Amino acid sequence: MFRTALRNVFAHKARLLMTACAVMLGITFVTGSLVYGDSLHRAATDKATDGYARIAVNVAPNADPANGGRPADLGARTATDLAELPGVAAAAGRVNGFAAVAGRDGKPLGNGTDALGGNFAPAADGKDPAYRFSKGSGPTGHDTVALDEATAAKGGYRVGDTVRVGTNKGAASYRLSGIFRTDGSKLPDGGSLTLFADATAQKLFLKPGRYTNIEITAAPGTDVTQLLGSVQSALPKDTSAVTGAQLARLKANLATSSSDTMSQILLGFAAVALFVATFLISNTFTMLVARRTRELALMRAVGASREQVRRILLTESLLVGAMASVAGLAVGTGVAALLQSLFKSADTPAAPLVLTPTTVIVSILVGTLLPMVSAWIPIRRAMAIPPVAALSAAEYTAPARPGSLRTGLGSALVLTGTVTVVYGALTTGEDARSVIALGAALALTEAICLIPLLSRPVAALFRPLLTRLAPVHGDLAVRNTVRDPRRTGATAAALAIAVTLASGLSVLGASATQYLERATTHALSADYVVKSLGGQRMTPTTTAPLKKLVGATYSPLNQSTGYRLGGSESVLTGVDPATIGKLLRYDVVDGSLDSLAQGQIAVADFKAERAGWHVGQTLPVERQNGRHGSVTIGAIYQADEQSDLTPSITAPDSLVARYDSAPSTHAVLVATDGGPSRAALAGVTHALGDNPTLSVLDRTEIRAEGSHGIGNQLNVFYALLSMALVIAALGIANTLAMSVLERRKELGTLRALGLDRAGVTRMIRLEALLLGALGASIGTVMGVFLGWALGRTLQANVVGYELVLPWGRLALTVLIALTGALLASLWPARRAARVDIAAATAAQ
Template sequence: MFRTALRNVLAHKARLMMTVLAVMLGVSFVSGTLVFTDTIGSALRKASARSYSDVAVAVTYGDVDHPLPQRLVDEIGRLPGAESTTATVSGFTAIADKEGRLVGDGWSTRGGNYTGTGRYPMLEGRAPHGSSEVALDSRTAERTGYTVGDTLRMSIDGPVMRQKVTGVFSTDDGNVAAGGSLVLFETATAQKLFGKPGSYEEIDVKAAPGTAQATLKAGIEKLLPRYAKDASATTGQNLADEEARRIASDLSSFNTALLSFAGIALFVGIFIIANTFTMLVAQRTKELALLRAVGASRRQVTRSVLVEALVVGVVAGATGFLLGIGIAAVMRAVLASAGALLPDGALAVQPGTAGAALAVGVGVTVLAAWLPARRAAKIPPVAAMSSVHAPATVKGLLLRNTLGALLSAAGAVLVVAGSGMKDNGNMVLGGGAGLLLIGVFVLTPLLSRPVVAAAAPLLRPFGVTGNLARQNSVRNPRRTAATASALMIGLTLITALTVVAISVKTTVDELAAAHLKADYQITMATGQNLSPEVAEKVAGADGVSDSSAVRDAHTELDGEDEWVTGVDAPQIGRLLALDFSHGSLAAVHGESMVVDSDTAERRGWHAGQSLPVRYDDGTKGRLTIGGVFEGGDLINGVIMDNATVTPHTPKAGDMRILVKTAGGASEAHQDSLVKALGENPVIKIQDKAAISRELSSTIDLMLNILYGLLAMAVLVAVLGVINTLAMSVFERKHEIGMLRAIGLDRAAVKRMIRLESLVISFFGAVLGLGLGVFLAWAVGGLIRPDLPSYAMVLPWDRIGVFLAIAALVGVLAALWPARRAARLNVLEAIKAE
């Protein structure tokens, strides 16, 4: 039986090719994802290990207001077993390249103090001295073209600084290895810039030869209560281990996201595999029945079909693994060319990845072939007298339809229930969506007839060929259903994601237009807070009529921690338009504040209520709620007057600055703001249109990435349509031969197969679009608590594109089967059984 199975694989290799391709694509995505994340993780871990190679113990402060004093550094340096100490202070430091563009992605652009050639070996020039000099890491110098003696523009929290480059150094810093930048100042300058004069945020201690890290750590911990009670000491080994865990955790979500799309492609592939083996079993009814008649047991027949699936799985898994290595290399190159910050290092191909690829390939193929294998074993020997096996019984179809209806109803109920839940709603909705998809798949044979019948008017102009195509597409409802379901799943996900994304974008656009009366919004490109100095420069810029810093500050309000938003009370009414249920923005002054309705409900507050407040500097007072408004993404929470909160919050940072200009937004006004802020590359000046464009570009980028990932599932679905049509043509050789004999020409045969493919694709598209819109509506229920004005918007233009893509899938999938059908020899086809 084993030899028989191998001969069958070789005999039907052309028909199994699409199955191999479907599994291979899914496996390649899995192995490519694993190789890509292993490569990035390995490079980051190596860089991290190098960073901690000379660190026996690291001391860090636990309270930002109480950094590590110089006296502690000196005491640690005198401890037995401490060979040397390196004290550091660092913070965000953005630099501009020679064209004025921000270098790196912002978050990994760092600055710190120069601690000597031990950690930062100088490749060119010398160490920085004085407040106007810096040293630059060699990677950043290479990609920006800066050399010793150049002047670069940089920013810590908004104001532009111009510094002279006195040296270029090398470093093993993980952020730099990942594409970030590092700028070093002399220690005193760094301490002043990063808000820690005379103090540090970390002390790295190198152990003398023969001193254990634990011993040195114990000695350091005895000193900490005297100098920095909130500080903690950690061994270098623990730091390296923690960094490795952090890297693994950071890559885990990315890995899971990519693998989920690979899983979707493999899930779609299951339909193709099951369809293929079902058709092969049906075509070999006589052969399998004869095997039973000459003594083969049911178990042997089942094993024979599963061995065929095993061979297909091994071939698909092995080729998918090799293709995955190439995909990982391409992913890395594409992301790097798109500006993503990726560390250097060779591709990391782990033995486990190869094992996973083979396991996935074999597992998916054998699992999908199991039901056809069981069906093959049930063929009675008497069936050898007939070339066609018995069709599905009425009882079998009734059971299938009942099961499908129950699963679909349960899934729909869970989706609706999850949509309205506040806690764990996404999990309930996700589970319901899975049940719904499975239920609809089970029901697709029943649904195929009415949906295909609805397409009859579109086929009528094609005459006989259109009528034949419609009848052929419903001749075997199970096969049509399995083929269309593959396309349905891909379009369901694509439609749901598109509707949700477009709805969010439209809603936020409308909010920005409705709530923002200001002409411009000024923010840091990296999301950091702006220095108060920026607001002062903006207020003095030409053409500015009103401006307000939107400032965050910490307080203890009514006995609980509460971050409040400070605004410049005299101007804010001319910059914002908020919907108030009680009061207005005029209530923001002195000891009066306004709160959004969600905060008021959560804290049990109401308009007119007086609340105790304790500011960060310890000052106490009382605040009165002067109004309640509907919050949004632009502004929410507690709003106070900057004149009230800022004197008690010396480290308050500006989240944004709202600006109104005389005569409205114009290119001249924007140029005036740019010049007033020193042409700073890290500061964004956006009008309402720019805010909308940024939101649109972010959502469109996300959608395009998701489209690219889901394209794998659609491609697998195309292979499924090709496979089904090709095997259907093989089954209908006799019928096609008869049609040719009575006058149907080759062009009409091709048209018939193409129309059949279009009908199957149309069926899958209708189901996918309907389910996608339903799931998008349900997801809207989860979004609405965070975005109260969310309303579902149907992007009819994109839905039309999706229908056109489905039609294109049908046309392309039919090319080879239609050509094959048209080239059949009429006499040989008539003689075929």
Template sequence: MLRTALRNVLAHKARLLMTVLAVMLGVAFVAGTLVFTNTISDAYQKSSQKGFQGVDVAISPDKKDDDSAIPGDAPRLSQQVLDKAAKAPGVGSAYGVVNGYSALADKKGDLLGGGFSNRGGNYYPGADGKDPRYTMAEGRAPKAAGEIALDSKTAERGKYKAGDSIRVSVDGPVRTEKVVGVFTTDDGTVAAGGTLALYDTVTAQKLFAKPGQFDEIDVKAAAGTSQATLKSEIDKVLPEQAKATTGKKLAKDQAKVIEEGMSSMQTAMLVFAGIALFVGIFIIVNTFSMLVAQRTRELALMRAVGATRRQVTRSVLLEATFVGAVAAVVGLAAGVGIGALLRSVLNSTGASVPDGPLVVAPTTVLVSVLVGVVVTVLSAWLPGRRAAKIPPVAAMNSVHAAPTTRGLVVRNTIGSLFAAAGVALVVAGAGMSGSDGQGPMAFGAAVLVIGVFILTPLLSRPLIAAVSPVLRIFGMPGKLARQNAVRNPRRTAATASALMVGLTLITGMTVIAGSMQKGINNMAADGLKSDYVVSMGGDGVRPLSPEVSKTLAKVPDVTAISPLRSSPARVAGDTETLMGVDPKAIKELVNVDFTEGSFGALGGTKVLVDDKIAHNNHWKVGSAFPVTYEDGSKGRLTVGGVYEGNQMVNGVMLDSATVTPHMTTVADFQVMLKTKGGATQDTQNLLKKTLGDNPAIKVQNKQDLSDEIAKAFTLMLNMLYGLLGMAVIVAVLGVINTLAMSVFERSKEIGMLRAIGLDRAGIKRMVRLESLVISLFGGVLGIGLGVFFGWAAGELIASELPTYEMVLPWARMGLFLLMAALVGVIAALWPARRASKLNMLMAIKAE
């Protein structure tokens, strides 16, 4: 039986090629994902470990998480803590670390680093005058205000060298600094495309902290002192709100964070690899079903001469094992190439990855081989089992035994139950809120797809019959194409289902993305009256100097302006964020509906709270509650109004004059403003010019805000299109496979058609139309399911984003249907050509 199985594989090389390609693509995706994420993770881990080589113990602030603690972050470390740590037994050296945001402009005025990670720090010279963290490659370290040192990668990208001037922004206003040095560093964020600027310690403290304060203290052990011993000594001199951590633990924790970050990316990419493999299953089942059908007499003869059912099944599975193994090995090799390519693509986008070898772990090899073999063998099991169950005499009499009526009834009943259960679960999940409905909806979606797949033979007849009038235009080839498409509904269903899965996901995601964009636009329009929102670059929540709002307030075109100040506080026992605003201007800048009170009540100790906070605390207008401010002082506030919160405006709103005295660092996170002429390009340019054409500051109108939020969805959607493209390619292979084997199976019939007058062009047209019909059938099912899943997911999103509005992207759905038709046309090229070239006499003789 082993020899027979191998002979059959070698005898049907061309027929099994598509199966090998389908499995290979899925395996290559899996292997490429594992190689890529393992390589990136390994490179970052090694880079971070280098960064901790000079640190044996790190001292950092430690916030106590209890109700008695002062709101906000733990206090920074003082010079006294540094002095005590430096004198502790076993200490070789100690240096203070200060970090913050520091945006650098290139010589064209654009932001260097693209906002990925723009950091500033301090150069802390030791007894030898050097900071062990940084090695000066050019010039010297900064020693006074107005001097700066750049990392070598940033200097190279910005074309800066020692002696040049550079424009810098820390909290809004533009500063011009002199580049006095260029240094090298093992910092992972710099290696990944970020920027790092160094100042002298006194200047860094003024910019990022306060004089005499540090964000961290790094300690190097004296010779012969272990990290554990050093930590125990330092613990003795630490204040209450500080903690010490060994360098080994820091490196281990950092490695864990990197691994977790890569794990989420790996999981997401493996999901799409799984989709490609799932689509490939349809091809494998189809291929082996047809191979078994074509060898029915051969298998029956084997049964007649003594082969058992188990041996027949085993021979089919041995073929599948061989095919899967070949596909897995080729896929693994291709996957290694894909992993290397993905790293190169990542580097070409500017997000450079630390240098390191390509990592092909033993796990990657094992998983790739197992996936290839297991998926193929499991997919071939059902056709093999079906072949073994055919009685020898029946098989001898009929090569193609039609499925029984009872079998079709059972299949349709099971499919209907699955589909109904899937719809019920999806609808039930859509009726829930937030994450509660995700589980039922995901499970219901899977059940519904399975149900539709089971029902596709039943659905194929009416849907394909619906296009009969169009096919009649093509005469006899069109009529034959329709009959061929419904002749074997199971095969047609399996082929169409491969395309259906890919288009379901693509359509669903497109519906969600378009609806999210509409919801975000509605949110900006409903929540804001202001013409512009000004904020720092990056994530938009970095501290903005109060000077920015003062500068903008002097612009003649500005009619209303309010800085937004955020301060953590403990309100009625819970941690909340107080939002300080200008009580006179805020009503002109935000749009909220009040359930009680109005903006007129805002001022002094009277505050406005959103409806959720009011509901949770049973507050109404006039309710008073205790507050602990950021600096630890206590007071009482009174509810002056209750408003309906939205995504743009929510929380506890109060007069800036009330909260500012209690802030440890006075800064704004946004400035809202309204202008005479409304939001125009000229006004926007004027505001930017007023702020010194600062690359670190964003001046955005409502549409800019919407576009920025939507950009993330668009980027994600484009990535998903690319990843799902793999499933569509596999589906194309499935259509080619089905048509090629169908042509082989119908050789005698095609020969007869040629003999009675159908020319080669007619044969080609017949095969192409059949392919087109099958592809459009899969496209219609996929788009229909995608719209349904998009609606259901939108109901969940709407519970979190009230402005969400479902939008059907008719143009894109038409494009997807056109793409399905194109798949059919392309997939039919080779099978149609092959069918038209069949020798009619030889085909008529074919068994």
């Protein structure tokens, strides 16, 4: 049986080629996802743990409740005491902060999110073991800095050049004293690291004589566990110590969370690709078995049992799957390397590819078993054909019957799934999305089963258009398409799945983008918004120079956390009562915004509704640092809970200063005399000291910033879905190719009656377009429906979210599907046009 199966595989290798390609593409996606995920995991782990081997013990302060939950710092005396402990070779106090380096054009170098600053802490030999200088030396004066090699190369800086560096305390120019290399854990990929002299770093990032943490290096032969005990016994209150190995494990777990998420997303799309591939595989074996009924019946007639014939066919599918899996494993490894280059960014560390035994086993097993499972139903159906009937039949087909049990059950489940989705969409409970997911699974699965039944009415709908384009060829294309509804439905179903996902993502993405753009700028009356590069913490002193800007009106948004207001956890945002009304649009529904000048607060409507507050109510205030008092609500205003600018609680700066001496400035709103212009933008930038850590954004940039992330994610998802579209196109090509083989006599007869080669080609291409239109139309309808349902679940918590139908993107998806179908028809159409008339008409 194995030899027979192997001979059959090579005898029908052209027919099985598309099946092998579908399996190979699916396994390519699975292998690529696993290899890329493992490589990303390894890279993140290596990057996060690089450098901790030289640290025996790390000492850091605990979170300080009196400081809003932010970590405290350590005194220089602690570092001195720890350095004197037995077994300690050195105790280096570290200072960490945010420092952006300006290029020669004034713009920050590298990834702003990872623009870091630190201190040069030399030991007795004048060297800092954390940094290895390739040029120059470490900074020792208050006007010198050192840069990492990558940043210095980007800026074209050399030792002795003047470099402008910005921090939360402002910007200043320094002389470059040296260029260094360092551990991966200290310098994120794409980021920058600027070293200051010890005293300068303390002044910029903390306070004189204070450190962020202390790195202890052990003397040779010292037991790290015993050293940890000695260090812990000498630590001051609210300070903790861990070994370098423990800290490395913690950092590795934190660093790999994002890579694990990316791996899960890729595997999800790989599952979609494999699901689409099952339709192609099942369809191929259905057509192959139908073409081989005489052969299979002859085997039965000479003594082979049903079980033996079934085993032969299953062995064929196993051989095809095994060969395709090996090919997919090799190609998938290459795809993982391609993914590394495509998705490489400042946040993605580079690493060699990691091919684990688990990846090899999973890829081979999935690729081998998938064809067997997909071919089981066609093979089982073929085994039900009696040998005598099979020998007398040229071809066996089993078109879907409207009154069949499958159709009735499928219709019931589609109706049930649709009702479930609608119920979930109209429900605002926490389980609404789970209900929609269940309903969508039912509706989508059974809709796919019903596509054979839908093929006739959809083909009738497109028939007038096709016959208008080509009267004879269009009519033949429609007739050939509906000749076998089950085959047509299986082919179109693969395309419908990919289009459903693409359309649903388009609807959700367009709706979310419009909402974010409106939510971001609806309440903004200011001309510019000043933000810290990378979302780093600003202080009121950062933007104090704006006072000197002539004709400008501004107000910081000073966020202060750790409050219990009337028993409710709250965040207060301090503003300038005299100017905030000109910079932010407050839609007051009760009270007056003028109450801010009287020391009262204004509360967003969603916050007031949840807490049961009203205008005129006096609330007790208590902060984590123990300070307490009371405050009165002077106004309630409409606000979007997801807005990045409109606060949930607006308070006068004087009130916030009473409870928090160092609030974090989230943003600064600025309105200039005469409105936005290049001159106004330059004036604001110059007034802020040409600080590379600060971004001055206009309304357009603020709007783009809010929706940029969604657009990037959608582009990645569309790229991943393209694999499913490719597999669906292969299914169309396979169906048409098999159809050409089955219709050789018919095609020869048409040629003999006067249909030229161009006419045959046009007929096959119209069939492909009809298949594409069937899958694209059903997929678009289902995608819009599911996008609407999921969007409805957001409306309860996201004020202002509305359904947006991106007609352009939906039309583009349909156009891509039709183009893919047309391209898939090129080879089958060419084969059909070359059918030999004499040989075809002479065939029995």
